[in-house]
Amino acid sequence: MANPLLDVDSITVRRGMSTVLDNLSIHVERGETVALLGRNGSGKSTLLEACARLLPIESGSIHHDKVSVVRPDGARSVSPVVVGVTLQKNGAMGSETVQEHLESAMSAAGATTDLLPFLEGFNLSHRRSDAMAQLSQGQARKVAVLAGLLPAFVASTPALVLLDEPSTGLDTNARAQLIEWMEQLRSSGHGLLVSTHDQEVLDACTDAFEIQGDSKRLETDSTTPPNHTKMVSTTPCKKEQGGTFGVRHQLRTQAWLTHNGVAGLLTLGLLVVLGDVNAALSSTQSLGLVLAPAMAIGLSGEAMVNLGREERTHDWRRAVGLSTPHSSMLPLLLGSIFTAMASQAIVGEAPINHVMLGGLLSIGVAHSMRYLQHSVDRLARPNAVFVGLLTPVMLLPYALLIDWLG
Amino acid sequence: MDGMTYLAVGYFGMVVGIGLWTYTVVIRSRRLSERLDSIEAALPSEDAKEH
Amino acid sequence: MKPRLGEWLLLTGFLGITSTLLLAFLWAPSVSLDAFESPAAQRLFYWHVPSAWAAFIAFGALFLGSAGWMFKRSERMWRLHVAGSEAGLATGLMTVWSGCVWGAAEWGTPWDWSDVRLNTFGLLTLLAVYLVLGRNSQPDGIETRDTFAGFGLYGFVLVPFTYIATRIWAIRHPGPVVGTGDEGSINGDMGLVLFLGALSFTALIMGHILTSMRITKCEQRIFQVQQVLDKEVL
Numbered sequence: 001m002a003n004p005l006l007d008v009d010s011i012t013v014r015r016g017m018s019t020v021l022d023n024l025s026i027h028v029e030r031g032e033t034v035a036l037l038g039r040n041g042s043g044k045s046t047l048l049e050a051c052a053r054l055l056p057i058e059s060g061s062i063h064h065d066k067v068s069v070v071r072p073d074g075a076r077s078v079s080p081v082v083v084g085v086t087l088q089k090n091g092a093m094g095s096e097t098v099q100e101h102l103e104s105a106m107s108a109a110g111a112t113t114d115l116l117p118f119l120e121g122f123n124l125s126h127r128r129s130d131a132m133a134q135l136s137q138g139q140a141r142k143v144a145v146l147a148g149l150l151p152a153f154v155a156s157t158p159a160l161v162l163l164d165e166p167s168t169g170l171d172t173n174a175r176a177q178l179i180e181w182m183e184q185l186r187s188s189g190h191g192l193l194v195s196t197h198d199q200e201v202l203d204a205c206t207d208a209f210e211i212q213g214d215s216k217r218l219e220t221d222s223t224t225p226p227n228h229t230k231m232v233s234t235t236p237c238k239k240e241q242g243g244t245f246g247v248r249h250q251l252r253t254q255a256w257l258t259h260n261g262v263a264g265l266l267t268l269g270l271l272v273v274l275g276d277v278n279a280a281l282s283s284t285q286s287l288g289l290v291l292a293p294a295m296a297i298g299l300s301g302e303a304m305v306n307l308g309r310e311e312r313t314h315d316w317r318r319a320v321g322l323s324t325p326h327s328s329m330l331p332l333l334l335g336s337i338f339t340a341m342a343s344q345a346i347v348g349e350a351p352i353n354h355v356m357l358g359g360l361l362s363i364g365v366a367h368s369m370r371y372l373q374h375s376v377d378r379l380a381r382p383n384a385v386f387v388g389l390l391t392p393v394m395l396l397p398y399a400l401l402i403d404w405l406g
Numbered sequence: 407m408d409g410m411t412y413l414a415v416g417y418f419g420m421v422v423g424i425g426l427w428t429y430t431v432v433i434r435s436r437r438l439s440e441r442l443d444s445i446e447a448a449l450p451s452e453d454a455k456e457h
Numbered sequence: 458m459k460p461r462l463g464e465w466l467l468l469t470g471f472l473g474i475t476s477t478l479l480l481a482f483l484w485a486p487s488v489s490l491d492a493f494e495s496p497a498a499q500r501l502f503y504w505h506v507p508s509a510w511a512a513f514i515a516f517g518a519l520f521l522g523s524a525g526w527m528f529k530r531s532e533r534m535w536r537l538h539v540a541g542s543e544a545g546l547a548t549g550l551m552t553v554w555s556g557c558v559w560g561a562a563e564w565g566t567p568w569d570w571s572d573v574r575l576n577t578f579g580l581l582t583l584l585a586v587y588l589v590l591g592r593n594s595q596p597d598g599i600e601t602r603d604t605f606a607g608f609g610l611y612g613f614v615l616v617p618f619t620y621i622a623t624r625i626w627a628i629r630h631p632g633p634v635v636g637t638g639d640e641g642s643i644n645g646d647m648g649l650v651l652f653l654g655a656l657s658f659t660a661l662i663m664g665h666i667l668t669s670m671r672i673t674k675c676e677q678r679i680f681q682v683q684q685v686l687d688k689e690v691l
Contacts, residue, residue, distance in 0.1 A: 016598035017680070056603070058530070376591075379604055384594040389587040396576045413500055416558065417478045420504065420551070424474060424661070427547060428467050435464075435668050438675035445682050450689070 003066040004029050005081060005160045005191035006051055011060035013043070013050050016380070020046045023060070026209055028191040030158045031226045033182055035202050036195040038211035044195035045088055047211065048162050051193065052085050052319035064160060082109040082159035083320055086148030086166055090140050091316025093307055094133030095253050098124060098143050101132065102150055104240050108320040109151035109159065111234035118146055118153075121177045132311075141169040149181055151320060152190045154234045159190045162319075167198040179204045189228035239321070243328030246304045250327050256334065259303035260327075260366070264338040267296040271342060278346050284406025287354070290343045294335035294358035295398055298365025299391050302326055305373040309382065314374075326370055335362025361401075365394050463671060466664030473657025477503055477650060485650045501559040502647075507654035508551040509578070511662040515544035516581055516613060518666055519588075523609030526602055532677070533670075535602055538609055540669035542588040544662050549582030584612040597680070 006028040013021040020043040028034050036044045049055045051062060053069050053076050062070040064079045084105070085091070092101045099115065106112045119125040122142040132140055145166045152159035167175050175198070182192060182204060196202055250256040271289055278286055304325040308314040314324050339358025343350040372390055376382045460468075481503035519541030525534020556575070557567035569575055588605050595601040 014599045016596065016600070375607070376604055378600040379595050380598065380600060381595055385591040386587075389583060389590065392583055393580055396580070399576075414482065416501075417482060417504070420555075421475050421478060424471060428471050428661070428665075431665060431668050431672070432464055432467060435672050435675070438672055438679070442675050442679055442682070445679065445686070449682060449685060 002030055004063075005065055005158060006193060007063040007066070008047070008051060009061045009063070011050060011062060012058040013046050013055055014058055015046060015055075019058075021050070021211070024211070025060075026193075028160065028193050030189045030191055030228070031186055032207055033186045033192040033194060033205040034207040034209055035205035036193065036209055036211060037202070042211045044211055045164050048164050048193065048195055049087070049315075049319075051160075052083065052087075052162050053079065054315050054319055078321060079160075081157065082151050082155035084109075084148045084151035084159060084161040085316060085319040086144050086163045087312055087316055087319070088164045089312040089316075090132070090144035091147065091311055091313055092132045092140070092143065093249065093310050093313050094131060095249050095307075096132050097129055098132065098135070099128050101143060101147055104245070104317075104322060105147040105150045105320065106154050107237055107240040108322050109155045110236060110239065111154040111156065112237045113150075113154050113232045113234045117232075118150065121181070122146060122174055138169045138171065138174075142174055145170070145178060147316075149185065152185050153181075153232055155190075156230065156234075158228045159185075161185060161190060161192040163192065163194045163196075165195055165197070167196060167201050175200060184231060187226055188231055189226045242317075242323035242325045245322075246325035247328050247330055249307065249325065250303060250330055253303075253307070255303035255307065256327065256330050260297045260300045260331065260334055263296040263300040264293040264334060267293040268338060268342055268345070272345055278348070282406065284402055286347055287406050288402045289346050290339060290354055291358055291361055291398075291402065293338040293342045294362040295365060295394075297331060297334050297338060298362045299369065299394060300366075301369035301373055301387075302366060305370060306383070309377075314377065324374070327366065329363065331366035332359040332363040335359040338362075357405075361398070365398075368394065461667075461671070463664045463667030466660045467668060468664075470657050470659070470661025470664055473653060473660060474507075477507070477654040477657050480650045480653065484646070486644055486646050499559075499563070501555050503650050503654050505552060505555040505559060506651060507658040508548050508555065510655050511658035512545060512548035512552050512578075512581070514659065514662050515541050515548050515666070516585075517541070519545050519585070519609050520613035523606040523613070526606040527610060535606070536670040536673040536677075537666070538602075538606055539592070539673045540666040542585050542592070542605075542609065543669055544665050545581070545585035546589050547665075548658070548662060549578070549585050553579055553582050581612060584608065597677075 004027040006026075008024065008026045010023050010025050011021055012019060012023060024043075024047065026034070026047070036047060038044050046055065050057060050070065053062070056074055057070055057072055059072050061068055061072075064081050064083070067077065067080045069077050069079050096104075098119075102115055102118075103112060115128070116125060119128055122145075124139060124142055124146075127135060127139060132143065135143065145163070148161060148163050148166065152161050166178055170178060179201060182194070182201075186192060186206065192205075194201060194205060196205075202208065271292065281289070304327060305314075308317075308325055317324055336355050336359035340350040340355045342358075343354050369387075369391070372387050376385050376387060379385060481500050485500065485503065518537055522534045522536070522538030522541050525531045526538055560569070561567040568579075588608060592601060592605055
């Protein structure tokens with residue numbers, strides 16, 4: 001008999017000051033659709049997010065196809081199965097188009113297919129090229145649900161699908177389409193875990209699991225798990241890289257300019273205001289001023305971090321196995337350009353070694369800042385913490401570098 | 407002002423600063439204790455005994 | 458209300474610090490002009506060194522508390538983290554501030570970016586600022602505790618590094634004057650005042666840690682009781 005696609009064994013999960021899940025076990029086999037039931041606050045979303053490797057567990061274990069993916073010591077591993085996820089938030093940035101978001105979802109499974117039948121099923125084909133921010137809440141929700149289902153449709157092996165209240169905000173036709181797709185996936189050998197209050201969705205499930213005090217499995221339509229069958233024709237593709245995604249969105253939203261470029265510009269402007277001071281400076285001091293705009297660009301951090309907190313985009317990408325977006329080589333380019341300008345303004349020439357140094361300084365500092373910014377992702381109010389307080393950490397290596405080079 | 411005067415002013419300021427800091431910590435501790443005592447008194451007896 | 462141990466230590470420490478500063482100002486011997494640019498500013502030594510010592514105790518408490526929370530999920534250790542970060546903030550600022558004033562008078566500059574000890578101590582203080590402000594901006598919970606305890610653990614790596622730095626990198630900041638094993642490393646009277654200062658700051662910081670832990674415990678208990686009373690009302 002095949003291993004369960006999802007095996008949750010005696011997990012305890014805490015959130016805030018409460019223990020939300022206490023010693024809970026559940027499994028999802030191939031060809032099963034398990035409905036999660038329980039009152040508001042009982043822990044349905046918490047369980048789904050833990051299964052999606054988004055939450056730490058205090059005890060117990062979570063396995064995907066017999067591979068441990070979450071352990072109480074904090075270790076997390078990549079899932080060996082394709083995972084499709086729909087969270088309560090839509091998981092897409094406002095600047096992403098519908099097509100782009102769905103292609104990201106499919107790339108997580110390593111294959112693509114023609115989106116048209118799916119878009120038509122949800123009456124979204126005319127919105128294919130629109131940005132998520134332009135959609136109504138209901139339309140955005142449809143996209144999020146499709147993004148949760150598509151990885152399983154294109155997967156070449158049985159996939160795990162985790163859906164949190166997928167029918168919320170869907171009209172009657174869309175709900176019926178959702179149920180039809182869920183049944184298609186189940187009968188093709190995939191496993192689904194669905195949190196729902198919707199009676200129609202519940203009726204379409206093979207099992208129900210109630211989270212409430214003594215959590216238990218309520219009913220089982222026990223059947224022999226179906227063999228996995230592919231439902232659509234697919235083309236292999238590479239997983240979308242966080243850098244590719246990040247650069248595309250930085251250019252589209254001009255975040256490279258508003259977030260980092262402005263800092264470089266202001267610093268350069270201040271230096272120009274100082275006037276012709278180079279004669280009064282030592283070579284160390286000159287170099288420090290020349291590299292200051294590049295440093296400012298790096299210290300401004302990663303714009304994609306805040307953008308990705310919209311609709312929990314980072315969490316969705318982590319759950320499906322995609323890397324978090326970042327600006328890749330953009331800081332290198334920006335730092336080089338601004339260093340060249342600063343060098344020309346202060347010293348009267350732009351040696352290539354200074355330009356390269358500025359670029360490297362920018363990219364090193366920017367990506368270090370990215371890790372600092374991500375360090376507060378788990379907090380309830382990550383934007384209320386001023387991570388900038390720790391940026392002086394970067395000043396010390398900058399000072400030592402200038403001292404050494406000077 | 408000469409160096410020693412600056413030092414005297416600085417020292418005085420530091421002593422006052424530490425004194426204020428110490429005072430606020432002690433007062434906060436006492437006020438919280440009083441607040442805790444009064445709301446624990448409102449607890450049903452089983453919950454009060456538990457802690 | 459009868460004073461607790463923490464309050465006694467705070468009072469003792471405060472009185473000791475006041476006495477130390479009076480002695481430093483009025484009794485401790487002056488240093489020669491040959492050895493120091495600014496003999497008057499040298500008297501800041503009786504503030505600067507003991508507050509740095511107290512800061513190390515505070516950061517040690519921060520580390521212990523952070524580790525205790527991360528690995529044992531101990532409520533008491535979390536209270537120690539909170540107390541350590543607040544004490545570290547206060548004593549770190551005292552050390553940095555007094556150091557800057559002394560540096561300006563003695564070296565002609567308040568700061569030296571190439572001095573490893575100065576900068577790692579400054580970073581530790583900055584970390585304490587971040588932890589205190591950050592924690593106050595968030596609701597209490599496991600996510601907040603894990604995040605900031607994590608920072609506390611990593612930040613503490615700086616502490617032994619800072620201490621060793623004066624022995625390895627003799628840049629601008631003077632090397633250690635006590636505990637070097639050299640004979641006559643410090644004048645007897647100066648040593649006495651310094652020792653009194655160290656003892657006083659130790660008492661103050663221990664008192665603060667104990668009182669702060671009590672404050673956090675009371676806050677947690679108030680939260681629990683309020684939850685029980687909320688359910689009663691419903």
